[in-house]
Amino acid sequence: MTGSISMAVENSANPLLAGLEPERQVEPLSFVIFGANGDLTKRKLIPAVYALFMQGLLPRSFVLLGTSRTHFSHEKFRNAMKEALLKFASDLPFTEESWQRFASSLYYQAADSGTETGFEDIKKTLSALDEKHGTNGRHVFYLSTSPSLYLPIIKGLGKSGLVVKTRVNEPAYPRVVIEKPFGHDLASSLNLDEQIHEVLREHQIYRIDHYLGKETVQNIMVFRFANAIFEPLWNRNHIDHIQVTNAETLGVEGRGAYYEEAGALRDMMQNHLMQLMALVLMEPPIAMDAESTRDEKNKVLKSLRPLTAATIDENAVRGQYGPGFILGSQVPGYRQEPSVADSSQTATFAALKLSVDNWRWSGVPIYVRTGKRLAKSITEVAVVFKDPPHRLFENPDKHGQTHIPGNVLVMQIQPDEGISLKFATKQPGPNTTVRWLNMDFKYGSAFGTRTPTAYERLILDCLHGDPSLFARSDFVEASWKYIQPIIEHWENNALDFPNYAAGSWGPAASDALLARTGHTWRRL
Ligand SMILES: NC(=O)c1ccc[n+]([C@@H]2O[C@H](COP(=O)([O-])OP(=O)(O)OC[C@H]3O[C@@H](n4cnc5c(N)ncnc54)[C@H](OP(=O)(O)O)[C@@H]3O)[C@@H](O)[C@H]2O)c1
Structure with a gap:
Protein backbone atom coordinates (compact mmCIF):
# COMPACT_ATOMS: atom_id res chain seq x y z
CA MET A 1 0.00 0.00 0.00
CA HIS A 210 -3.31 3.93 -33.97
CA TYR A 211 -6.87 5.13 -33.28
CA LEU A 212 -7.12 2.46 -30.59
CA GLY A 213 -4.12 3.98 -28.82
CA LYS A 214 -5.83 7.35 -28.45
CA GLU A 215 -6.86 8.16 -24.89
CA THR A 216 -10.30 9.38 -25.95
CA VAL A 217 -11.00 6.19 -27.87
CA GLN A 218 -10.04 4.08 -24.85
CA ASN A 219 -12.23 6.32 -22.74
CA ILE A 220 -15.31 5.16 -24.66
CA MET A 221 -15.10 1.84 -22.82
CA VAL A 222 -14.52 3.48 -19.44
CA PHE A 223 -17.35 5.94 -20.03
CA ARG A 224 -19.77 3.21 -21.04
CA PHE A 225 -18.86 0.49 -18.57
CA ALA A 226 -17.55 2.29 -15.48
CA ASN A 227 -20.66 4.51 -15.21
CA ALA A 228 -23.90 2.74 -14.45
CA ILE A 229 -26.09 5.67 -15.54
CA PHE A 230 -25.53 5.61 -19.31
CA GLU A 231 -25.67 1.93 -20.17
CA PRO A 232 -29.42 1.52 -19.42
CA LEU A 233 -30.06 4.20 -22.06
CA TRP A 234 -27.59 2.79 -24.59
CA ASN A 235 -30.04 1.00 -26.87
CA ARG A 236 -32.86 1.28 -29.38
CA ASN A 237 -35.39 2.28 -26.71
CA HIS A 238 -33.67 5.61 -26.01
CA ILE A 239 -31.28 6.31 -28.87
CA ASP A 240 -32.67 7.73 -32.09
CA HIS A 241 -29.50 7.50 -34.16
CA ILE A 242 -25.72 7.82 -33.98
CA GLN A 243 -23.47 10.05 -36.10
CA VAL A 244 -19.74 9.46 -36.45
CA THR A 245 -17.79 12.23 -38.15
CA ASN A 246 -14.15 12.24 -39.15
CA ALA A 247 -13.51 15.49 -41.01
CA GLU A 248 -10.20 16.96 -42.11
CA THR A 249 -9.46 20.33 -43.64
CA LEU A 250 -6.23 18.86 -45.05
CA GLY A 251 -6.04 17.48 -48.56
CA VAL A 252 -3.68 14.68 -49.54
CA GLU A 253 -0.57 16.69 -48.55
CA GLY A 254 1.76 15.43 -51.27
CA ARG A 255 0.64 11.81 -50.76
CA GLY A 256 -1.44 11.76 -53.96
CA ALA A 257 0.12 8.52 -55.21
CA TYR A 258 -0.78 6.72 -51.97
CA TYR A 259 -4.28 8.22 -51.84
CA GLU A 260 -5.08 7.31 -55.43
CA GLU A 261 -4.68 3.66 -54.41
CA ALA A 262 -6.48 4.07 -51.10
CA GLY A 263 -9.41 6.51 -51.10
CA ALA A 264 -11.62 7.33 -48.13
CA LEU A 265 -13.00 3.82 -47.56
CA ARG A 266 -9.60 2.13 -47.30
CA ASP A 267 -7.83 5.03 -45.61
CA MET A 268 -10.28 5.63 -42.75
CA MET A 269 -13.47 3.59 -42.91
CA GLN A 270 -12.28 -0.03 -43.06
CA ASN A 271 -9.94 0.37 -40.10
CA HIS A 272 -10.22 3.38 -37.73
CA LEU A 273 -13.92 4.17 -38.03
CA MET A 274 -14.98 0.52 -37.87
CA GLN A 275 -12.96 0.14 -34.66
CA LEU A 276 -14.51 3.30 -33.25
CA MET A 277 -18.03 2.17 -34.06
CA ALA A 278 -17.43 -1.27 -32.61
CA LEU A 279 -16.45 0.30 -29.27
CA VAL A 280 -19.60 2.42 -29.24
CA LEU A 281 -21.95 -0.40 -30.27
CA MET A 282 -20.51 -3.49 -28.59
CA GLU A 283 -21.95 -5.39 -25.62
CA PRO A 284 -20.08 -5.16 -22.30
CA PRO A 285 -17.19 -7.66 -22.39
CA ILE A 286 -17.18 -10.25 -19.60
CA ALA A 287 -13.71 -9.06 -18.51
CA MET A 288 -11.15 -6.44 -19.46
CA ASP A 289 -8.87 -8.88 -21.18
CA ALA A 290 -7.80 -8.73 -24.80
CA GLU A 291 -9.88 -11.61 -26.11
CA SER A 292 -13.12 -10.74 -24.29
CA THR A 293 -13.08 -7.20 -25.67
CA ARG A 294 -12.08 -8.24 -29.15
CA ASP A 295 -14.78 -10.96 -29.16
CA GLU A 296 -17.45 -8.33 -28.46
CA LYS A 297 -16.14 -5.93 -31.10
CA ASN A 298 -16.18 -8.70 -33.63
CA LYS A 299 -19.82 -9.53 -32.84
CA VAL A 300 -20.75 -5.96 -33.79
CA LEU A 301 -19.23 -6.40 -37.24
CA LYS A 302 -21.03 -9.71 -37.63
CA SER A 303 -24.31 -7.91 -36.87
CA LEU A 304 -23.88 -5.27 -39.58
CA ARG A 305 -26.41 -5.76 -42.35
CA PRO A 306 -24.26 -6.34 -45.48
CA LEU A 307 -24.73 -3.88 -48.31
CA THR A 308 -25.36 -5.36 -51.74
CA ALA A 309 -25.36 -3.93 -55.28
CA ALA A 310 -29.09 -3.30 -54.80
CA THR A 311 -28.73 -1.37 -51.51
CA ILE A 312 -25.38 0.44 -51.83
CA ASP A 313 -26.62 3.54 -53.64
CA GLU A 314 -29.28 4.05 -50.99
CA ASN A 315 -26.89 3.64 -48.07
CA ALA A 316 -23.47 4.82 -49.25
CA VAL A 317 -22.37 8.18 -50.62
CA ARG A 318 -19.03 9.13 -52.15
CA GLY A 319 -17.50 12.44 -53.02
CA GLN A 320 -14.38 14.04 -54.38
CA TYR A 321 -13.38 17.62 -53.66
CA GLY A 322 -12.96 20.28 -56.27
CA PRO A 323 -11.19 23.62 -55.77
CA GLY A 324 -12.42 25.80 -52.92
CA PHE A 325 -11.45 27.75 -49.84
CA ILE A 326 -10.12 26.46 -46.53
CA LEU A 327 -9.96 29.06 -43.76
CA GLY A 328 -10.03 31.83 -46.36
CA SER A 329 -7.21 30.41 -48.52
CA GLN A 330 -7.83 29.07 -51.99
CA VAL A 331 -6.91 25.39 -52.40
CA PRO A 332 -6.81 23.20 -55.52
CA GLY A 333 -9.19 20.35 -56.23
CA TYR A 334 -8.15 16.73 -55.72
CA ARG A 335 -7.55 16.18 -59.43
CA GLN A 336 -5.10 19.09 -59.43
CA GLU A 337 -2.98 17.56 -56.62
CA PRO A 338 0.44 16.12 -57.60
CA SER A 339 0.39 12.45 -58.68
CA VAL A 340 -3.41 12.41 -59.05
CA ALA A 341 -4.99 11.46 -62.40
CA ASP A 342 -6.97 14.20 -64.25
CA SER A 343 -9.97 11.88 -64.38
CA SER A 344 -9.44 10.21 -60.99
CA GLN A 345 -12.45 8.34 -59.60
CA THR A 346 -10.95 8.12 -56.11
CA ALA A 347 -13.38 9.13 -53.36
CA THR A 348 -12.03 11.67 -50.88
CA PHE A 349 -15.35 11.58 -49.00
CA ALA A 350 -17.49 8.66 -47.94
CA ALA A 351 -20.66 8.50 -45.87
CA LEU A 352 -22.44 5.29 -44.91
CA LYS A 353 -25.68 4.45 -43.20
CA LEU A 354 -25.19 1.24 -41.28
CA SER A 355 -27.89 -1.01 -39.90
CA VAL A 356 -27.04 -3.24 -36.97
CA ASP A 357 -29.21 -6.32 -36.84
CA ASN A 358 -29.24 -7.22 -33.17
CA TRP A 359 -31.54 -6.67 -30.19
CA ARG A 360 -29.75 -3.59 -28.91
CA TRP A 361 -29.56 -1.61 -32.15
CA SER A 362 -32.33 -2.86 -34.41
CA GLY A 363 -33.84 0.12 -36.26
CA VAL A 364 -31.23 2.65 -35.05
CA PRO A 365 -29.39 4.18 -38.03
CA ILE A 366 -25.64 4.60 -37.58
CA TYR A 367 -24.31 7.29 -39.91
CA VAL A 368 -20.57 7.55 -40.52
CA ARG A 369 -18.80 10.11 -42.66
CA THR A 370 -15.16 10.78 -43.42
CA GLY A 371 -13.65 13.27 -45.80
CA LYS A 372 -10.73 15.43 -46.78
CA ARG A 373 -10.84 19.18 -47.39
CA LEU A 374 -14.01 19.59 -45.34
CA ALA A 375 -15.00 22.76 -43.50
CA LYS A 376 -13.42 21.81 -40.17
CA SER A 377 -11.02 19.25 -38.70
CA ILE A 378 -12.93 17.22 -36.16
CA THR A 379 -13.55 13.61 -35.15
CA GLU A 380 -16.52 12.85 -32.94
CA VAL A 381 -19.17 10.30 -32.08
CA ALA A 382 -22.58 11.87 -31.42
CA VAL A 383 -25.28 9.78 -29.78
CA VAL A 384 -28.63 11.43 -30.49
CA PHE A 385 -31.36 10.47 -28.03
CA LYS A 386 -35.06 10.20 -28.78
CA ASP A 387 -37.43 13.07 -28.18
CA PRO A 388 -39.49 13.10 -24.99
CA PRO A 389 -42.65 11.02 -25.55
CA HIS A 390 -44.91 14.03 -25.11
CA ARG A 391 -43.78 17.52 -26.05
CA LEU A 392 -44.76 20.21 -23.58
CA PHE A 393 -42.45 22.92 -24.94
CA GLU A 394 -42.64 24.06 -28.53
CA ASN A 395 -40.55 27.23 -28.57
CA PRO A 396 -38.92 28.02 -31.86
CA ASP A 397 -35.13 28.07 -31.72
CA LYS A 398 -33.03 30.90 -33.17
CA HIS A 399 -33.43 29.40 -36.66
CA GLY A 400 -37.21 29.43 -36.30
CA GLN A 401 -37.32 25.63 -36.00
CA THR A 402 -40.06 24.50 -33.66
CA HIS A 403 -38.92 20.92 -33.44
CA ILE A 404 -35.97 21.11 -31.09
CA PRO A 405 -33.82 17.98 -31.32
CA GLY A 406 -33.35 15.96 -28.15
CA ASN A 407 -30.37 15.24 -25.96
CA VAL A 408 -27.08 14.58 -27.66
CA LEU A 409 -24.05 12.99 -26.06
CA VAL A 410 -20.87 13.83 -27.95
CA MET A 411 -17.57 12.03 -27.52
CA GLN A 412 -15.01 14.22 -29.21
CA ILE A 413 -11.93 12.30 -30.29
CA GLN A 414 -9.94 15.19 -31.74
CA PRO A 415 -9.16 18.07 -31.29
CA ASP A 416 -10.26 19.33 -27.80
CA GLU A 417 -10.77 15.78 -26.61
CA GLY A 418 -13.71 15.46 -24.26
CA ILE A 419 -17.34 14.57 -23.70
CA SER A 420 -20.37 16.84 -23.71
CA LEU A 421 -24.04 16.29 -23.06
CA LYS A 422 -26.63 18.60 -24.55
CA PHE A 423 -29.69 19.14 -22.40
CA ALA A 424 -32.65 21.52 -22.16
CA THR A 425 -32.93 24.29 -19.59
CA LYS A 426 -35.33 27.14 -18.94
CA GLN A 427 -33.99 30.47 -20.04
CA PRO A 428 -34.31 32.95 -17.15
CA GLY A 429 -37.26 35.32 -17.69
CA PRO A 430 -41.02 35.61 -17.52
CA ASN A 431 -41.68 33.07 -20.32
CA THR A 432 -40.96 29.35 -20.39
CA THR A 433 -38.37 29.47 -23.10
CA VAL A 434 -36.29 26.34 -23.60
CA ARG A 435 -32.56 26.75 -24.17
CA TRP A 436 -30.20 23.92 -25.09
CA LEU A 437 -26.92 23.92 -23.19
CA ASN A 438 -23.90 21.67 -23.03
CA MET A 439 -22.44 20.02 -19.97
CA ASP A 440 -18.79 19.77 -20.93
CA PHE A 441 -15.82 17.72 -19.87
CA LYS A 442 -12.48 18.54 -21.54
CA TYR A 443 -9.52 16.23 -21.12
CA GLY A 444 -6.95 19.03 -21.22
CA SER A 445 -8.46 21.15 -18.47
CA ALA A 446 -9.81 18.30 -16.32
CA PHE A 447 -6.50 16.54 -15.81
CA GLY A 448 -4.02 19.28 -16.71
CA THR A 449 -1.45 16.69 -17.69
CA ARG A 450 0.22 15.67 -20.86
CA THR A 451 -1.70 12.98 -22.75
CA PRO A 452 0.51 10.10 -23.92
CA THR A 453 0.56 9.66 -27.68
CA ALA A 454 -1.21 6.70 -29.25
CA TYR A 455 2.13 5.20 -30.30
CA GLU A 456 3.46 5.43 -26.73
CA ARG A 457 0.54 3.43 -25.43
CA LEU A 458 0.58 0.89 -28.25
CA ILE A 459 4.34 0.27 -28.15
CA LEU A 460 4.22 -0.14 -24.37
CA ASP A 461 1.31 -2.60 -24.61
CA CYS A 462 3.19 -4.57 -27.22
CA LEU A 463 6.33 -4.70 -25.05
CA HIS A 464 4.09 -6.08 -22.30
CA GLY A 465 2.48 -8.59 -24.62
CA ASP A 466 -0.99 -7.07 -24.29
CA PRO A 467 -2.80 -7.15 -27.65
CA SER A 468 -6.09 -5.61 -26.40
CA LEU A 469 -5.66 -2.44 -28.45
CA PHE A 470 -4.53 -4.19 -31.63
CA ALA A 471 -6.76 -5.43 -34.43
CA ARG A 472 -7.41 -9.17 -34.39
CA SER A 473 -7.46 -11.22 -37.58
CA ASP A 474 -11.23 -11.87 -37.51
CA PHE A 475 -12.03 -8.16 -37.07
CA VAL A 476 -9.88 -7.17 -40.04
CA GLU A 477 -11.55 -9.84 -42.15
CA ALA A 478 -15.10 -8.91 -41.11
CA SER A 479 -14.41 -5.25 -41.71
CA TRP A 480 -13.06 -5.88 -45.20
CA LYS A 481 -16.07 -8.12 -45.92
CA TYR A 482 -18.39 -5.24 -45.14
CA ILE A 483 -16.46 -2.62 -47.13
CA GLN A 484 -15.44 -4.71 -50.16
CA PRO A 485 -18.83 -4.69 -52.00
CA ILE A 486 -18.94 -0.89 -51.71
CA ILE A 487 -15.39 -0.55 -53.09
CA GLU A 488 -16.27 -2.82 -56.01
CA HIS A 489 -19.57 -1.10 -56.71
CA TRP A 490 -17.89 2.30 -56.81
CA GLU A 491 -15.06 1.00 -59.00
CA ASN A 492 -17.59 -0.34 -61.49
CA ASN A 493 -19.86 2.72 -61.56
CA ALA A 494 -18.11 6.00 -62.33
CA LEU A 495 -19.53 9.23 -60.94
CA ASP A 496 -19.32 12.80 -62.12
CA PHE A 497 -16.49 14.18 -59.94
CA PRO A 498 -15.72 16.60 -58.37
CA ASN A 499 -19.01 16.85 -56.49
CA TYR A 500 -18.12 19.00 -53.48
CA ALA A 501 -16.09 22.15 -53.05
CA ALA A 502 -13.09 22.15 -50.74
CA GLY A 503 -14.17 23.82 -47.50
CA SER A 504 -17.77 22.51 -47.62
CA TRP A 505 -19.31 19.59 -45.72
CA GLY A 506 -19.22 17.17 -48.64
CA PRO A 507 -21.61 16.36 -51.48
CA ALA A 508 -25.33 17.14 -51.37
CA ALA A 509 -26.00 13.39 -51.50
CA SER A 510 -24.53 13.12 -48.00
CA ASP A 511 -27.30 15.35 -46.61
CA ALA A 512 -29.88 13.45 -48.66
CA LEU A 513 -28.66 10.18 -47.11
CA LEU A 514 -29.85 11.37 -43.69
CA ALA A 515 -32.85 13.31 -44.95
CA ARG A 516 -34.40 10.05 -46.22
CA THR A 517 -34.81 8.98 -42.57
CA GLY A 518 -35.74 12.46 -41.34
CA HIS A 519 -32.29 13.27 -39.93
CA THR A 520 -29.66 15.95 -40.54
CA TRP A 521 -25.92 15.97 -39.92
CA ARG A 522 -24.93 17.94 -36.87
CA ARG A 523 -23.79 21.51 -37.57
CA LEU A 524 -20.17 21.37 -36.40
N1 LIG B 1 4.27 8.20 -41.97
C1 LIG B 1 3.17 8.16 -41.27
O1 LIG B 1 2.77 9.14 -40.61
C2 LIG B 1 2.35 6.88 -41.21
C3 LIG B 1 1.13 6.90 -40.52
C4 LIG B 1 0.42 5.72 -40.40
C5 LIG B 1 0.90 4.57 -40.97
N2 LIG B 1 2.07 4.55 -41.67
C6 LIG B 1 2.54 3.28 -42.23
O2 LIG B 1 3.85 3.01 -41.74
C7 LIG B 1 4.64 2.38 -42.74
C8 LIG B 1 5.91 3.18 -42.94
O3 LIG B 1 5.57 4.46 -43.41
P1 LIG B 1 6.67 5.58 -43.67
O4 LIG B 1 5.92 6.80 -44.00
O5 LIG B 1 7.65 5.62 -42.56
O6 LIG B 1 7.39 5.02 -45.00
P2 LIG B 1 8.77 5.48 -45.58
O7 LIG B 1 9.09 6.87 -45.16
O8 LIG B 1 8.75 5.15 -47.02
O9 LIG B 1 9.82 4.54 -44.84
C9 LIG B 1 10.03 3.18 -45.11
C10 LIG B 1 11.51 2.88 -45.01
O10 LIG B 1 11.70 1.52 -45.41
C11 LIG B 1 13.02 1.38 -45.90
N3 LIG B 1 13.07 0.35 -46.95
C12 LIG B 1 12.55 0.42 -48.20
N4 LIG B 1 12.84 -0.70 -48.89
C13 LIG B 1 13.54 -1.49 -48.05
C14 LIG B 1 14.13 -2.78 -48.18
N5 LIG B 1 14.06 -3.50 -49.32
N6 LIG B 1 14.75 -3.29 -47.10
C15 LIG B 1 14.84 -2.61 -45.95
N7 LIG B 1 14.34 -1.37 -45.78
C16 LIG B 1 13.69 -0.83 -46.81
C17 LIG B 1 13.41 2.73 -46.50
O11 LIG B 1 14.69 3.11 -46.05
P3 LIG B 1 15.96 2.78 -47.00
O12 LIG B 1 15.73 3.51 -48.28
O13 LIG B 1 17.12 3.28 -46.21
O14 LIG B 1 15.95 1.31 -47.16
C18 LIG B 1 12.35 3.71 -45.97
O15 LIG B 1 12.93 4.80 -45.31
C19 LIG B 1 3.75 2.29 -43.99
O16 LIG B 1 3.17 1.02 -44.03
C20 LIG B 1 2.67 3.33 -43.74
O17 LIG B 1 1.46 2.97 -44.37
C21 LIG B 1 2.80 5.69 -41.78
Missing part, protein backbone atom coordinates in the same frame (compact mmCIF):
# COMPACT_ATOMS: atom_id res chain seq x y z
CA THR A 2 2.77 2.38 1.03
CA GLY A 3 4.55 1.51 -2.20
CA SER A 4 1.61 2.49 -4.36
CA ILE A 5 1.15 5.80 -2.50
CA SER A 6 4.77 6.79 -2.91
CA MET A 7 4.59 5.78 -6.56
CA ALA A 8 1.59 8.06 -7.05
CA VAL A 9 3.49 10.95 -5.45
CA GLU A 10 6.48 10.32 -7.68
CA ASN A 11 4.21 10.24 -10.70
CA SER A 12 2.59 13.53 -9.94
CA ALA A 13 6.07 15.08 -9.82
CA ASN A 14 6.80 13.87 -13.32
CA PRO A 15 4.35 15.33 -15.85
CA LEU A 16 5.31 12.67 -18.37
CA LEU A 17 4.17 9.87 -16.10
CA ALA A 18 0.57 10.97 -15.96
CA GLY A 19 -1.78 8.55 -17.63
CA LEU A 20 0.48 5.52 -17.69
CA GLU A 21 0.60 2.82 -15.06
CA PRO A 22 4.05 2.93 -13.45
CA GLU A 23 3.84 -0.54 -11.94
CA ARG A 24 3.99 -2.11 -15.38
CA GLN A 25 7.47 -3.59 -15.69
CA VAL A 26 8.82 -4.89 -18.97
CA GLU A 27 11.45 -7.65 -19.13
CA PRO A 28 14.77 -6.87 -20.87
CA LEU A 29 14.23 -7.04 -24.63
CA SER A 30 15.27 -5.84 -28.06
CA PHE A 31 12.93 -3.76 -30.18
CA VAL A 32 13.80 -4.00 -33.86
CA ILE A 33 12.40 -1.39 -36.27
CA PHE A 34 12.30 -2.26 -39.97
CA GLY A 35 12.07 0.99 -41.96
CA ALA A 36 14.23 2.84 -39.41
CA ASN A 37 15.18 5.39 -42.02
CA GLY A 38 11.54 6.22 -42.72
CA ASP A 39 9.10 8.98 -41.88
CA LEU A 40 7.02 7.08 -39.30
CA THR A 41 10.11 6.05 -37.31
CA LYS A 42 11.29 9.64 -37.06
CA ARG A 43 7.94 11.28 -36.59
CA LYS A 44 6.21 8.85 -34.20
CA LEU A 45 8.18 5.77 -33.13
CA ILE A 46 11.41 7.30 -31.80
CA PRO A 47 9.54 10.06 -29.93
CA ALA A 48 7.22 7.42 -28.40
CA VAL A 49 10.09 5.14 -27.30
CA TYR A 50 12.00 8.15 -25.90
CA ALA A 51 8.89 9.25 -23.96
CA LEU A 52 8.59 5.73 -22.49
CA PHE A 53 12.28 5.87 -21.56
CA MET A 54 11.82 9.24 -19.82
CA GLN A 55 8.94 7.80 -17.81
CA GLY A 56 11.03 4.86 -16.66
CA LEU A 57 8.72 2.49 -18.51
CA LEU A 58 11.39 0.74 -20.57
CA PRO A 59 13.24 -2.21 -19.07
CA ARG A 60 16.68 -1.59 -17.54
CA SER A 61 18.19 -3.59 -20.38
CA PHE A 62 16.68 -2.36 -23.58
CA VAL A 63 17.99 -2.38 -27.13
CA LEU A 64 16.48 -0.54 -30.07
CA LEU A 65 17.93 -1.85 -33.32
CA GLY A 66 17.03 0.12 -36.43
CA THR A 67 17.32 -1.40 -39.86
CA SER A 68 16.80 -0.30 -43.47
CA ARG A 69 18.96 -0.36 -46.60
CA THR A 70 20.84 2.93 -46.17
CA HIS A 71 24.25 2.55 -44.55
CA PHE A 72 24.62 4.35 -41.21
CA SER A 73 27.08 3.82 -38.39
CA HIS A 74 25.44 3.44 -34.95
CA GLU A 75 26.58 6.99 -34.24
CA LYS A 76 25.13 8.42 -37.43
CA PHE A 77 21.81 6.66 -36.76
CA ARG A 78 21.75 8.08 -33.22
CA ASN A 79 22.38 11.57 -34.57
CA ALA A 80 19.59 11.24 -37.14
CA MET A 81 17.20 10.08 -34.40
CA LYS A 82 18.24 12.95 -32.13
CA GLU A 83 17.50 15.40 -34.92
CA ALA A 84 14.08 13.77 -35.47
CA LEU A 85 13.27 13.91 -31.77
CA LEU A 86 14.10 17.59 -31.53
CA LYS A 87 12.03 18.28 -34.63
CA PHE A 88 8.95 16.15 -33.96
CA ALA A 89 8.75 15.90 -30.16
CA SER A 90 9.59 19.33 -28.84
CA ASP A 91 7.03 18.83 -26.03
CA LEU A 92 9.17 16.10 -24.44
CA PRO A 93 11.78 17.04 -21.83
CA PHE A 94 15.20 16.87 -23.44
CA THR A 95 18.63 17.22 -21.89
CA GLU A 96 21.93 16.15 -23.38
CA GLU A 97 22.42 13.83 -20.40
CA SER A 98 19.04 12.08 -20.83
CA TRP A 99 19.61 11.82 -24.55
CA GLN A 100 23.03 10.20 -24.06
CA ARG A 101 21.53 7.61 -21.71
CA PHE A 102 18.75 6.86 -24.20
CA ALA A 103 21.06 6.89 -27.23
CA SER A 104 23.31 4.25 -25.65
CA SER A 105 20.49 1.72 -26.34
CA LEU A 106 20.19 2.64 -30.04
CA TYR A 107 21.93 0.56 -32.70
CA TYR A 108 21.68 0.25 -36.45
CA GLN A 109 22.17 -2.53 -38.98
CA ALA A 110 21.95 -1.84 -42.71
CA ALA A 111 20.06 -4.67 -44.44
CA ASP A 112 17.94 -5.17 -47.53
CA SER A 113 14.81 -7.01 -46.40
CA GLY A 114 14.51 -8.56 -49.82
CA THR A 115 17.70 -10.62 -49.35
CA GLU A 116 18.70 -13.58 -47.17
CA THR A 117 22.01 -11.97 -46.27
CA GLY A 118 20.10 -9.01 -44.89
CA PHE A 119 18.44 -11.26 -42.28
CA GLU A 120 21.71 -13.06 -41.51
CA ASP A 121 23.30 -9.67 -40.77
CA ILE A 122 20.39 -8.65 -38.53
CA LYS A 123 20.57 -12.00 -36.72
CA LYS A 124 24.32 -11.69 -36.05
CA THR A 125 23.95 -8.13 -34.74
CA LEU A 126 20.97 -9.04 -32.56
CA SER A 127 22.71 -12.00 -31.00
CA ALA A 128 25.78 -9.83 -30.19
CA LEU A 129 23.46 -7.23 -28.64
CA ASP A 130 21.60 -9.93 -26.69
CA GLU A 131 24.89 -10.96 -25.18
CA LYS A 132 25.99 -7.43 -24.42
CA HIS A 133 22.67 -6.27 -22.88
CA GLY A 134 21.26 -9.50 -21.48
CA THR A 135 18.13 -9.25 -23.60
CA ASN A 136 18.29 -12.99 -23.96
CA GLY A 137 16.54 -13.58 -27.28
CA ARG A 138 13.43 -11.57 -26.36
CA HIS A 139 12.71 -9.75 -29.58
CA VAL A 140 9.87 -7.51 -30.78
CA PHE A 141 9.93 -6.65 -34.49
CA TYR A 142 8.14 -3.53 -35.73
CA LEU A 143 7.35 -3.40 -39.45
CA SER A 144 7.39 0.27 -40.37
CA THR A 145 8.00 -0.23 -44.06
CA SER A 146 5.86 -0.04 -47.15
CA PRO A 147 3.12 -2.72 -47.00
CA SER A 148 4.68 -4.56 -49.95
CA LEU A 149 7.55 -5.52 -47.60
CA TYR A 150 5.44 -6.95 -44.76
CA LEU A 151 5.37 -10.45 -46.19
CA PRO A 152 9.00 -10.59 -47.41
CA ILE A 153 10.13 -9.42 -43.96
CA ILE A 154 7.98 -11.91 -42.05
CA LYS A 155 9.11 -14.73 -44.33
CA GLY A 156 12.74 -13.59 -43.99
CA LEU A 157 12.36 -13.54 -40.20
CA GLY A 158 10.91 -17.04 -40.30
CA LYS A 159 13.52 -18.45 -42.65
CA SER A 160 16.43 -17.03 -40.68
CA GLY A 161 15.01 -18.45 -37.44
CA LEU A 162 14.57 -14.97 -35.95
CA VAL A 163 10.91 -15.77 -35.42
CA VAL A 164 9.33 -19.09 -34.51
CA LYS A 165 5.74 -19.99 -33.69
CA THR A 166 5.07 -20.06 -29.95
CA ARG A 167 2.14 -21.54 -28.05
CA VAL A 168 -0.34 -19.26 -26.29
CA ASN A 169 0.88 -20.23 -22.82
CA GLU A 170 4.57 -19.88 -23.69
CA PRO A 171 6.35 -16.52 -23.40
CA ALA A 172 5.11 -14.74 -26.52
CA TYR A 173 8.46 -13.77 -28.00
CA PRO A 174 9.07 -13.07 -30.73
CA ARG A 175 6.23 -10.62 -31.45
CA VAL A 176 5.69 -8.75 -34.69
CA VAL A 177 3.96 -5.38 -34.99
CA ILE A 178 2.47 -4.66 -38.42
CA GLU A 179 1.67 -1.13 -39.55
CA LYS A 180 -1.44 -0.19 -41.50
CA PRO A 181 -2.75 -0.85 -44.10
CA PHE A 182 -3.35 -4.56 -43.59
CA GLY A 183 -4.23 -5.58 -47.14
CA HIS A 184 -5.59 -3.54 -50.02
CA ASP A 185 -8.89 -5.41 -50.21
CA LEU A 186 -10.54 -8.51 -48.80
CA ALA A 187 -8.60 -10.96 -50.99
CA SER A 188 -5.16 -9.43 -50.36
CA SER A 189 -5.87 -9.11 -46.63
CA LEU A 190 -6.89 -12.78 -46.40
CA ASN A 191 -3.84 -13.80 -48.40
CA LEU A 192 -1.51 -11.72 -46.21
CA ASP A 193 -3.08 -13.15 -43.08
CA GLU A 194 -2.81 -16.73 -44.28
CA GLN A 195 0.84 -16.37 -45.19
CA ILE A 196 1.72 -14.59 -41.93
CA HIS A 197 0.06 -17.43 -40.02
CA GLU A 198 2.46 -19.87 -41.68
CA VAL A 199 5.22 -18.15 -39.69
CA LEU A 200 3.49 -16.78 -36.58
CA ARG A 201 0.51 -17.58 -34.36
CA GLU A 202 -2.21 -14.97 -33.89
CA HIS A 203 -1.11 -14.03 -30.34
CA GLN A 204 2.30 -13.01 -31.73
CA ILE A 205 0.80 -10.63 -34.32
CA TYR A 206 0.10 -7.00 -33.36
CA ARG A 207 -1.79 -5.15 -36.13
CA ILE A 208 -1.58 -1.44 -35.40
CA ASP A 209 -4.63 0.77 -35.56
